[in-house]
Amino acid sequence: xQNIDQPTEMTATEGAIVQINCTYQTSxxxxxxxxxxxxxxxxxxxxxxxxxxxxxxGRFSSFLSRSKGYSYLLLKELQMKDSxxxxxxxxxxxxxxxWGAGTKLIIKP
Amino acid sequence: xxMVIQNPRYQVTQFGKPVTxxxxxxxxxxxxxxYQQKSSQAPKLLFHYYDKDFNNEADTPDNFQSRRPNTSFxxxxxxxxxxxxxxxxxxxxxxxxxxxxxxxxxxxGTRLSIL
Numbered sequence: 765x766q767n768i769d770q771p772t773e774m775t776a777t778e779g780a781i782v783q784i785n786c787t788y789q790t791s792x793x794x795x796x797x798x799x800x801x802x803x804x805x806x807x808x809x810x811x812x813x814x815x816x817x818x819x820x821x822g823r824f825s826s827f828l829s830r831s832k833g834y835s836y837l838l839l840k841e842l843q844m845k846d847s848x849x850x851x852x853x854x855x856x857x858x859x860x861x862x863w864g865a866g867t868k869l870i871i872k873p
Numbered sequence: 874x875x876m877v878i879q880n881p882r883y884q885v886t887q888f889g890k891p892v893t894x895x896x897x898x899x900x901x902x903x904x905x906x907x908y909q910q911k912s913s914q915a916p917k918l919l920f921h922y923y924d925k926d927f928n929n930e931a932d933t934p935d936n937f938q939s940r941r942p943n944t945s946f947x948x949x950x951x952x953x954x955x956x957x958x959x960x961x962x963x964x965x966x967x968x969x970x971x972x973x974x975x976x977x978x979x980x981x982g983t984r985l986s987i988l
Contacts, residue, residue, distance in 0.1 A: 768915070772913075794971075797976055799976075804961075804982075804984070805981065805982070806963055806979035806980060806981050806982045807916070807963075807979050808979070809976035809977075809978075812976060849913075851915070851916075859970045859971050860918070861918070861977065863915035863916050864915055865913065865914055865915045866913070866915065868913070
């Protein structure tokens with residue numbers, strides 16, 4: 765079966781750095797997405813990785829290792845508005861998006 | 874702005890009473906998706922349209938139907954809602970199935986409650 769694993773919940777302090785990990789086992793791989801989802805709202809796109817390495821976009825960076833089936837999302841200079849769920853999703857060999865259940869990130873002052 | 878619009882944001886229906894959720898897009902994308910998402914769970918794909926080609930996920934209940942009368946609009950019909958169908962329903966679009974780096978674009982969702 766196909767599986768995406770992420771921690772259920774993480775807590776971090778405003779101004780700090782947090783890393784959210786994602787491991788996957790899927791039928792093929794055509795890229796990995798990270799989405800942010802605030803409570804009661806729709807997911808919004810954050811990043812896409814298809815090659816190994818780090819993609820940086822402002823305060824957010826995403827890393828991929830295809831050989832390890834592993835990705836992480838790094839959030840720097842945390843702000844209270846970053847409190848949300850972060851969903852990892854993998855595009856499989858059929859170009860179907862396989863979603864993780866998300867990591868709820870709680871930011872404390 | 875080009876976007877994906879879902880109506881209504883909140884829908885309340887009675888147990889067993891048919892309900893229709895709507896989605897429209899101005900992105901001119903070929904693919905439209907319907908997801909069901911329950912609290913603290915991953916979005917679950919119900920079906921998608923590539924243009925007019927309908928693709929049903931194997932585990933989508935028969936109670937759920939969809940229509941796409943044209944490129945811009947897609948509807949989700951729930952014929953006889955049960956209490957287990959209370960969820961957020963998300964509509965999304967993508968330019969093509971083989972999206973490469975192109976993300977899916979989501980509407981704001983419709984939260985469905987069943988009385």
